[in-house]
Amino acid sequence: xxxxxxxxxxxxxxxxxxxxxxxxxxxxxxxxxxxxxxxxxxxxxxxxxxxxxxxxxxxxxxxxxxxxxxxxxxxxxxxxxxxxxxxxxxxxxxxxxxxxxxxxxxxxxxxxxxxxxxxxxxxxxxxxxxxxxxxxxxxxxxxxxxxxxxxxxxxxxxxxxxxxxxxxxxxxxxxxxxxxxxxxxxxxxxxxxxxxxxxxxxxxxxxxxxxxxxxxxxxxxxxxxxxxxxxxxxxxxxxxxxxxxxxxxxxxxxxxxxxxxxxxxxxxxxxxxxxxxxxxxxxxxxxxxxxxxxxxxxxxxxxxxxxxxxxxxxxxxxxxxxxxx
Numbered sequence: 001x002x003x004x005x006x007x008x009x010x011x012x013x014x015x016x017x018x019x020x021x022x023x024x025x026x027x028x029x030x031x032x033x034x035x036x037x038x039x040x041x042x043x044x045x046x047x048x049x050x051x052x053x054x055x056x057x058x059x060x061x062x063x064x065x066x067x068x069x070x071x072x073x074x075x076x077x078x079x080x081x082x083x084x085x086x087x088x089x090x091x092x093x094x095x096x097x098x099x100x101x102x103x104x105x106x107x108x109x110x111x112x113x114x115x116x117x118x119x120x121x122x123x124x125x126x127x128x129x130x131x132x133x134x135x136x137x138x139x140x141x142x143x144x145x146x147x148x149x150x151x152x153x154x155x156x157x158x159x160x161x162x163x164x165x166x167x168x169x170x171x172x173x174x175x176x177x178x179x180x181x182x183x184x185x186x187x188x189x190x191x192x193x194x195x196x197x198x199x200x201x202x203x204x205x206x207x208x209x210x211x212x213x214x215x216x217x218x219x220x221x222x223x224x225x226x227x228x229x230x231x232x233x234x235x236x237x238x239x240x241x242x243x244x245x246x247x248x249x250x251x252x253x254x255x256x257x258x259x260x261x262x263x264x265x266x267x268x269x270x271x272x273x274x275x276x277x278x279x280x281x282x283x284x285x286x287x288x289x290x291x292x293x294x295x296x297x298x299x300x301x302x303x304x305x306x307x308x309x310x311x312x313x314x315x316x317x318x319x320x321x322x323x324x325x
């Protein structure tokens with residue numbers, strides 16, 4: 001399959017993530033069409049993102065190549081459609097059907113997915129081989145994270161084309177996952193499950209869980225990934241710890257009751273003045289402003305100490321996945 005160049009991109013989604021993706025693509029000089037359920041809100045998000053790039057990096061991002069549409073049916077030519085939805089299978093399936101009915105058969109449909117298998121998203125579609133998983137990290141316009149998910153149906157050319165665009169145009173350091181599901185979501189879910197287990201059983205407070213994460217792993221992860229850090233510290237020592245500790249870790253199969261209690265009491269996050277912590281009115285905006293500034297500060301630090309995985313080549317062990325040629 002020939003390499004695909006990305007010039008015209010359709011972004012379907014609403015909120016900070018979708019707006020961050022649109023900002024990232026505009027910065028790369030792409031022609032971007034956006035379909036949002038809240039155009040007014042998302043225009044403000046993009047304006048804020050553009051202003052931040054000017055303030056913190058003195059980089060001007062034009063928005064003259066940005067167009068908002070009211071429905072999928074209005075979409076023009078697109079090389080790739082980037083879809084951001086909630087983790088709701090029927091919603092994702094409906095959107096894929098709409099895109100297949102509207103866009104060219106050659107258009108890649110890239111859907112965010114954390115718990116849903118790519119194979120499930122490809123079921124009962126006209127062109128399953130062109131549907132891939134594509135996960136971003138908020139704020140998408142500053143972070144280097146991008147997870148490209150394929151499986152045995154995915155042509156190698158599609159994976160390579162998205163990877164090339166991500167590295168050369170979108171300023172990403174993508175991870176390529178060929179097993180059909182998100183590895184990033186699994187890593188984060190494992191950490192959250194153990195943290196909530198410790199809280200719920202009274203072994204640690206919410207504050208101390210956050211302190212432990214921030215002051216240990218949060219300190220070294222911007223410099224090195226987990227595997228590289230274990231190399232630095234000595235893998236033998238970690239092996240000894242895991243030998244005794246792993247069997248003690250949480251194996252809960254259901255979300256903890258703590259989550260249910262938070263939701264039942266309306267503590268769904270800063271916007272509702274409560275979650276794991278309580279927040280005064282207006283605190284969410286203050287945290288958001290600080291995080292936007294931090295995103296540029298941490299980006300500068302990470303870029304100062306790059307991990308050039310591309311030059312080192314793939315370190316995938318025992319891979320059984322073969323891409324379509």
